[in-house]
Amino acid sequence: MLRRTLSAMAGKVLVVAEMHNGKVSPATLAAVTAGMKVGPVTALVAGKDATKTAADVAKVKGVENVLVAKGDHYENGLPEEYAPLIASVVKDGYTHVFAGTSAFGKNVIPRAAAKADAMPISDVTEVKDDSTFVRLMYAGNVVCTVRSLDPVKYATIRSTSFERAPLDGGSAQTKEVEATKAEGKSKWIEDTVASSEKPDLQTAANVVVGGRGLKNAENFKILNELAEPLKAAVGATRAVVDAGYCPNEMQIGQTGKTVAPNFYLGCGVSGAIQHVAGMKDAKVIAVINNDADAPFFQVADYGLVEDLFVAVPKLTSLVKK
Amino acid sequence: MFVRTIPSHFTTTSPLWMRVMVGVKRVVDYTVKVRVKDNKVQCDGLKMSVNPFDEIAIEEAIQMREKKLADEVIAVTIGNKKAEEVLRTAMALGCDKAIHIVTPDGEAEGLEPLVVAKIFQKLHEEIKPDMWILGKQAVDDDLGNTPQLLAGLLEIPQGTFASKVEVSDGKVKVTREIDAGHQVVELQLPCVIAADLRLNTPRFPKLPNIMKARKKPIDSRDVSSLGVDTKPRLVREAVMEPPLRKAGIKVKSVEDLYDKLHNEAKVI
Numbered sequence: 262m263l264r265r266t267l268s269a270m271a272g273k274v275l276v277v278a279e280m281h282n283g284k285v286s287p288a289t290l291a292a293v294t295a296g297m298k299v300g301p302v303t304a305l306v307a308g309k310d311a312t313k314t315a316a317d318v319a320k321v322k323g324v325e326n327v328l329v330a331k332g333d334h335y336e337n338g339l340p341e342e343y344a345p346l347i348a349s350v351v352k353d354g355y356t357h358v359f360a361g362t363s364a365f366g367k368n369v370i371p372r373a374a375a376k377a378d379a380m381p382i383s384d385v386t387e388v389k390d391d392s393t394f395v396r397l398m399y400a401g402n403v404v405c406t407v408r409s410l411d412p413v414k415y416a417t418i419r420s421t422s423f424e425r426a427p428l429d430g431g432s433a434q435t436k437e438v439e440a441t442k443a444e445g446k447s448k449w450i451e452d453t454v455a456s457s458e459k460p461d462l463q464t465a466a467n468v469v470v471g472g473r474g475l476k477n478a479e480n481f482k483i484l485n486e487l488a489e490p491l492k493a494a495v496g497a498t499r500a501v502v503d504a505g506y507c508p509n510e511m512q513i514g515q516t517g518k519t520v521a522p523n524f525y526l527g528c529g530v531s532g533a534i535q536h537v538a539g540m541k542d543a544k545v546i547a548v549i550n551n552d553a554d555a556p557f558f559q560v561a562d563y564g565l566v567e568d569l570f571v572a573v574p575k576l577t578s579l580v581k582k
Numbered sequence: 583m584f585v586r587t588i589p590s591h592f593t594t595t596s597p598l599w600m601r602v603m604v605g606v607k608r609v610v611d612y613t614v615k616v617r618v619k620d621n622k623v624q625c626d627g628l629k630m631s632v633n634p635f636d637e638i639a640i641e642e643a644i645q646m647r648e649k650k651l652a653d654e655v656i657a658v659t660i661g662n663k664k665a666e667e668v669l670r671t672a673m674a675l676g677c678d679k680a681i682h683i684v685t686p687d688g689e690a691e692g693l694e695p696l697v698v699a700k701i702f703q704k705l706h707e708e709i710k711p712d713m714w715i716l717g718k719q720a721v722d723d724d725l726g727n728t729p730q731l732l733a734g735l736l737e738i739p740q741g742t743f744a745s746k747v748e749v750s751d752g753k754v755k756v757t758r759e760i761d762a763g764h765q766v767v768e769l770q771l772p773c774v775i776a777a778d779l780r781l782n783t784p785r786f787p788k789l790p791n792i793m794k795a796r797k798k799p800i801d802s803r804d805v806s807s808l809g810v811d812t813k814p815r816l817v818r819e820a821v822m823e824p825p826l827r828k829a830g831i832k833v834k835s836v837e838d839l840y841d842k843l844h845n846e847a848k849v850i
Binding site for chain 1: 610612613615616618623635694695696699718719721722723724725726727730731732733734735738739740742743745755758759760761762763764765766767768769770778779780814815816817818819820821822823824827829830831832833834835836837838839840842843847849850
């Protein structure tokens with residue numbers, strides 16, 4: 262705390278807000294927490310009618326100002342439209358531009374950085390001070406501390422590495438900013454969003470994951486049956502997504518989603534480097550696999566060598582008891 | 583603007599023939615676990631390969647030529663002398679030409695994405711491709727921002743995390759992998775595409791093609807001849823291995839597992 266007040270608070274942070282189904286995305290809330298480590302946080306909200314969104318963001322604890330840009334062209338998060346907007350706002354003396362590491366943040370932040378001739382810092386896991394950040398390389402096998410020499414730092418923030426700022430308790434000032442004119446080089450056609458009643462993979466406290474050992478798509482049923490009483494989200498490895506057993510948005514790993522749940526259970530997951538990169542920050546890791554030599558057993562807190570088709574239903578009935 | 587149309591008597595399938603450029607990076611093979619020593623990533627003697635996402639980018643470009651959407655595919659790499667081998671692979675797979683921007687030996691991971699994007703920008707101005715296809719991220723530095731930086735510098739549209747690319751009437755429809763599903767966007771040409779894993783399944787090079795690719799010329803240029811400042815903006819202060827998790831235990835039965843999770847870890 263002392264350090265923050267003494268030296269690091271010189272920054273002025275712009276967090277590019279992202280909305281999901283009308284709610285402030287968890288990734289944005291983590292970016293707010295990261296931003297508070299370097300200075301007062303201003304959130305940028307853009308959209309067709311961003312008034313309601315801005316009101317929600319203004320209530321987020323830690324956000325001191327909200328800038329609202331109204332325009333149809335911001336509606337679907339197109340980076341071609343967001344980058345000029347960020348460029349026009351940053352001129353106001355911001356030293357940091359943050360967004361969550363999500364499909365939106367990864368798409369928008371580097372493009373905005375290019376306009377400012379800055380080298381973006383991807384997927385930051387720790388903010389050391391206003392110019393020093395920690396991030397992972399080589400699928401999480403190397404931890405790298407980097408110091409940015411750019412006058413304005415553009416970064417995406419790993420949402421599982423920072424607490425999410427509370428959705429209430431804040432009372433930010435809202436100000437409208439002039440919208441940039443539409444670029445019109447790209448057009449949004451449609452979003453196909455998998456509807457799911459289950460908990461969101463990246464924010465769920467418990468995650469149950471299926472790997473190649475599940476053998477086919479129907480067998481995912483046994484994972485869903487276990488996930489239900491646990492209120493867990495169901496994830497998958499690349500192998501099963503590639504095989505078409507489940508959709509891509511369920512993939513956990515270096516190139517998929519990063520999760521850090523309270524409890525992770527891998528079923529028929531071997532524990533390849535690329536998968537472990539996406540889940541090794543889970544608090545408790547358990548694995549069920551009939552191959553005693555699977556590398557996952559070296560990562561897991563609790564390992565059970567048994568056929569998952571026997572073990573998982575048995576575990577489900579024990580949980581239900 | 584850069585779209586060249588071929589006279590109609592030459593073409594029966596499509597009036598649009600594009601020049602496509604593909605970025606290729608030589609990285610430590612994805613199956614190898616790297617070690618850290620003396621505050622540096624140890625890459626000497628490790629198996630190196632084409633970045634997996636770049637293989638997908640190459641495959642997409644070649645498929646475009648096979649569908650007569652592209653008439654020329656140019657592979658580009660930036661790296662030391664040894665990086666030439668990834669260009670040979672790219673040409674064995676079907677790329678027509680290759681450009682090697684040669685950098686001095688040194689830092690294992692090579693130049694920062696911003697520098698790479700600026701070099702690509704120079705090449706864009708010279709060669710005027712209609713489309714860039716790059717991998718969505720390199721599996722060594724995991725930064726994943728070269729395509730977006732290039733599109734931003736050129737002020738052309740970007741189709742990142744692409745799982746499907748359709749070209750028609752001078753426009754490109756890109757299906758993107760987003761957090762909750764898919765998104766379809768339509769981009770004007772020229773544009774930058776960043777390939778996701780789901781875009782295609784790369785083919786293997788055939789032996790005769792590998793032999794033929796050895797004879798194809800590579801346009802080698804020294805990085806210093808391009809007038810791009812290559813100084814890194816991100817100084818590596820420390821490189822470490824992540825903390826090890828404390829060793830776990832193996833349980834004997836499902837009942838044991840449930841008991842440990844319920845009473846010891848208290849997670850279920």
